[in-house]
Amino acid sequence: MRAIGVERTGGLDALQQVTVPVPEPGPDELRIGVAFAAANWSDIQKRQGIYPDPVGYPVILGAEVSGIVSAIGPGVRGLAIGQRVAALCGPRLLGGYADAVVVPAAYVLRLPGDLPLDQAAALPLATLTAFHLLHTAYRIRAGQVVMVHAIAGSVGLAVTQVAGMAGARVIGTVGRPGKSGLPRRMGAELVIDRSSEDFVERALAFTDGRGVDLIIDSLGGEILPRSFDALRFHGHLINIGEAAGEPDFPVRKKLYERSTSMAGFEVLHAAPGSRTWRRGVRFVEDAVARGRLRMPVGAIFPFEDVAAMHAALEGRGTSGKLLLAVGGGSPA
């Protein structure tokens, strides 16, 4: 079968089409014939070799897919060959840019019959991340104000919707002009363009000087330390990534200025298969089926154009999810 592999980390030319054997599912696993694979920022970091967790190369990239179940291993219940599903590519969020991928059954989302497979591929990672950020790592409450950096990206859009469903108010930042439309349509009350506006001033003005309750930061760099100035006293910041680079700042001093707190977050620490994990899967499946949670698709690229997909995401002008059309499934 075809797959997009990275043997030596680097630029776009590190993305190589390779031929590999079709994988066979083991116990509690199933194989999906991939219709669409979604692009994630972490795919770029894995291609570049800067993903913080160790990744043994060569790898096949791809953290999430949609498609049709094509084989089932022993012990899998409630899923059938021919069923349309979306899934995280377990156990290490790799392998999805391929004609087929094997995933643990715990990583699968069951889809409503009318959801096109392109929209389905955009769902798993961002929506499960948003759920566990707001309901496992934090206890979001109605009326709280959440600020999300990179709000036009998939995680930002998912946090906007999941926080809105809990009755929280959402504001966010983007790094380029022209990226506010989607987050506003998803319920964000304010989208701040960091390239021309001071996000701390705007966030304080939005909250009448009080500061926001929670910040979700995926950027790090100089944006992370500055973000504490936009928190209320005893506010909380959760860092989930470092797209703008490793932050270098006196954390203790910053935390003491407003008695704030900070946490790290990794979605797989919600332990796929556990009760906590299943709560997230049920929440997403139910919200998608009721039409309350969706992930807009920004663009779909042919399998051969995987480098163009990475270039578009890296260029930071996109909003919504970028997808790779792999094969099979319903048309986009």
Ligand SMILES: NC(=O)c1ccc[n+]([C@@H]2O[C@H](COP(=O)([O-])OP(=O)(O)OC[C@H]3O[C@@H](n4cnc5c(N)ncnc54)[C@H](OP(=O)(O)O)[C@@H]3O)[C@@H](O)[C@H]2O)c1
């Ligand atoms: N810890 C976890 O469990 C977990 C799970 C899923 C995702 N994540 C992280 O969440 C983030 C969002 O993921 P995504 O796939 O949805 O990506 P995304 O938000 O679509 O893309 C990343 C965004 O980061 C911003 N950015 C990139 N480079 C930057 C730089 N040098 N300086 C400032 N901003 C920069 C850009 O948005 P703006 O310029 O508009 O800000 C870019 O669009 C990523 O950092 C990812 O690694 C973490």
